Amino acid sequence: MxxxxxxxxxxxxxxxxxxxxxxxxxxxxxxxxxxxxxxxxxxxxxxxxxxxxxxxxxxxxxxxxxxxxxxxxxxxxxxxxxxxxxxxxxxxxxxxxxxxxxxxxxxxxxxxxxxxxxxxxxxxxxxxxxxxxxxxxxxxxxxxxxxxxxxxxxxxxxxxxxxxxxxxxxxxxxxxxxxxxxxxxxxxxxxxxxxxxxxxxxxxxxxxxxxxxxxxxxxxxxxxxxxxxxxxxxxxxxxxxxxxxxxxxxxxxxxxxxxxxxxxxxxxxxxxxxxxxxxxxxxxxxxxxxxxxxxxTNEGSALYKFLTGKGRVGRRFAPRFWEKESSLGRERELLIVVCKKWNVARRLVRQISKSTNIPCVEYLFNDEACALPDLGGIQSTMAKRHRHRVALLRMLFDHYDSDRLLVCIDPSSLDLLEDFDRDRSTTRILEIDCQFSEDYLIRHAIRAGLAGDRTPRETIAGLLPTVRDDLLHESDRIRDAGLDHHNRIRETDQAEANARVLADFLTAPESVAQDIVTLDDLFAD
The missing domain is CATH 3.90.550 (Spore Coat Polysaccharide Biosynthesis Protein SpsA; Chain A)
Structure with missing residues (x-):
């Protein structure tokens, strides 16, 4: 012993x-x-x-x-x-x-x-x-x-x-x-x-x-x-x-x-x-x-970093050095779907892909496993995707031989949204405003490493208000950034209202948008 x-x-x-x-x-x-x-x-x-x-x-x-x-x-x-x-x-x-x-x-x-x-x-x-x-x-x-x-x-x-x-x-x-x-x-x-x-x-x-x-x-x-x-x-x-x-x-x-x-x-x-x-x-x-x-539970370091980071949001106001004199191109249009519930965004985007001829890529800057074509290695790691973000998107425009491209981005990635909003291309942003149930917040806390499967329920209960506030704060930061062409559809709105917003975002007929947003399980957890 x-x-x-x-x-x-x-x-x-x-x-x-x-x-x-x-x-x-x-x-x-x-x-x-x-x-x-x-x-x-x-x-x-x-x-x-x-x-x-x-x-x-x-x-x-x-x-x-x-x-x-x-x-x-x-x-x-x-x-x-x-x-x-x-x-x-x-x-x-x-x-x-x-x-x-x-x-x-x-x-x-x-x-x-x-x-x-x-x-x-x-x-x-x-x-x-x-x-x-x-x-x-x-x-x-x-x-x-x-x-x-x-x-x-x-x-x-x-x-x-x-x-x-x-x-x-x-x-x-x-x-x-x-x-x-x-x-x-x-x-x-x-x-x-x-x-x-x-x-x-x-x-x-x-x-x-x-x-x-x-x-x-x-x-x-x-x-x-x-x-x-x-x-x-x-x-x-x-x-x-x-x-x-x-x-x-x-x-x-x-x-x-x-x-x-x-x-x-x-x-x-x-x-x-x-x-x-x-x-x-x-x-x-x-x-x-x-x-x-x-x-x-072993959530200590992640939980400490999460809680002490509140109110310390840093913002950049200038392009990165490798993006100076670089642009997606004036003639191109980048469509960005922003949503914390990735499954909701993916359902919407897949319906958009079926109903339009717009090439769609899901969370390429947030999900390492996102399916991407071979672009010479620039897509191989998350670090490379972020470091060469403009070059990556230019290559995707070229790969799909299209002047329009739709991507999904997590609302925590405000720096990406601000970068693309400043680009000489046209950037349109559609934010999906979802409701967050207690079960979803618990799963999100576990995914983020703030809690574990064995974390006591009373500990999780004390953490949930902070997690919810953090998700709402991400949305507030996006609205406060004053981004151009920023649209929102809401889980609590009628399908007709969401269809009008989506039609404006896609510059597509309202009937096409209506078919997309009436998907039965669009907002399901």
Missing amino acids: AKIAFILLCHKDPDAIIRQARSLTAAGDCIAIHFDGNAPARDYAQIRAALDPDPNVTFAAKRLKCGWGEWSLVAATLKAVEAAIDAFPRATHFYMLSGDCMAIKSAEYAHDFLDRHDRDYIESVDYFESSWIKTGWKEERLIYRHWFNERRQKRRFYAMFNLQKRFGLTRKIPADIDVMIGSQWWCLRRRTIEWILDFAKMRRDVMRFFATTWIPDETFFQTLVRHLVPETEIESRTLTFLMFTDYGMPVAFYNDHYDFLLGQDFLFARKISPEALELKHRLGVLFSARGATFEI
Whole structure:
């Protein structure tokens, strides 16, 4: 059975550290602690006095002074790992934690999970090919040497960097090493930890290299695990649930996040607010519980992004650079059907295709599986379709040998509507205004990843008003954009009224439009 040795790096709040250690060891696991050398000696003495009698607690042999972005964080982790290897010979897994982490599953669940999955859990993606680093330095972290702390010794840090850059004092990455990057919160098997410690003793060149890189806690273990362990035995993810704001700051969890956290497919969460005393107590009790079951919904990140994005709608007012001096053509007419219920739009469009000679393409900018002719690869991925949107439509006009083309677009894609509305071609927009039942909203929330099949009904009920408002807001944004030739048909209107609007949109006889809109199940969910 799995036995976890927790590796805890911490620097403050000795009372909380003592509680955390006692909670984690209560179920038979163990813990190795490194307490930052910058912290007061009396705090460390308090921790040692409280925890030294516990055989399931050990301490790093040496306290190092740690700084953000420094090698000292990796060195402190290695000290704690070495202490754990020596003190806990029966430990099967080593789990990296901070003082802000807490379990969101029971120890029983965690042990069973690790027993069933014989692999290492560490986010580890290619340093240069991935987009893990969003902004700022990338190659510079590695090819230059960084001896000073960027936060505490900013002038020296950048002076040394500029000096190396000026004189071209770069270095090469060790030839047999592919640098990887990822979260510093990992869970590794004992064999893997032993391999890493052996590697560290044998490959001093690699150790010297990482010791002067910047932010090595995001690269050192991530690189060595990939170098030492077969890829089939690595799960490139962390078992610690964490989220970041748009500004790169970690999201803190509070008392009312208990049920939310338990539904995520992770064993721990970071970071728990110091003020969330009730949450900490409930999670502490949960870790020692027996027979606890968990309904995994895993909608956390998508739900957070959805809810925090309200009121942050960005708009562009200029064409993209590849579309300058580019147009669909003055003589062409683009017809756009806009509808949130894709099945409704598809029924309407298929009837239009049967009743007119207008070529129709369904949600080509929203549905990866949309059937498109071979256009030389420009249609192959969603990214290419968006990036070369004008070129794609021009090729479709040419493919169908027509000056008229009808496409479907989701109302969330306002940027597309604005782009095509500005084009020199004639653009006509038909918005289909549907009613949204509670069942539809639930299915939409699940499709969008905001909820799962097992999400509690009360959670979904609390979410539905926001989902409904979001759908209505998309329609409001379209109307506020002031698009030319914008027509609307409504599920609540009589067929005669909708036929007049459709006839104007298609510039077709009203009798043809009447036949189209009187389809029996046009607005069915």
